[in-house]
Amino acid sequence: MRKIVCAGATFCTGDDIAAALLEYAVALARAGSSATANFPARTPSGMIARLDVVFGPASQVVSEPIELLGPEIVDQGAVAGLKELTERLVPRTATA
Template sequence: MERIHYAGGELLTGSAIAGAIVDYAAALASRRSAASVDIPIRTADGSTTRAHLLIGPASQLLTEPVETDDDELEDEELVSRLQAATSALSAVRPVIGGPDGFDDDDDRDDLEWPPIR
């Protein structure tokens, strides 16, 4: 298990989940972007619930391993989605047009960005 220190608080979640969150946050920060992520967490009384995190360029995340008798929290589908989103953000993309990637005639307001889930 891993403890995530986030926004002045702490969340206990699975190691693979915590690692995927940190990698995704770094990829988002490199693109100056943000996203929300819903993850399973273990509460102080040992029950399981979910937490909703907003991560992006200003996120200050720290994880640390935690020894516990509780079962490791796992969500393979979530980890796979986070890894795919991280890879997509990290992929090399060609620059077209001017230094910002747009020709002077391009209308930037017409761009549609797909949501990341």
């Protein structure tokens, strides 16, 4: 599980989701663009909810490991969607 701090907000989400969020935030910054990301996270009350967070060129995002009670948050659809958005911003180059 990872704790993410962004624009004064703190939330916890799964490792794979956090990694995909950071990659997307970096791609947006490099493109000089901003967008909203939607993903599941644990609320302060312990419930799982979907968050909408805006990331942009000036976003400062911190991710750190955290031990929480409860299962890891896993959402392969959210991870795949974030990776797809990232790839649109940073197209893969052909290899020989």
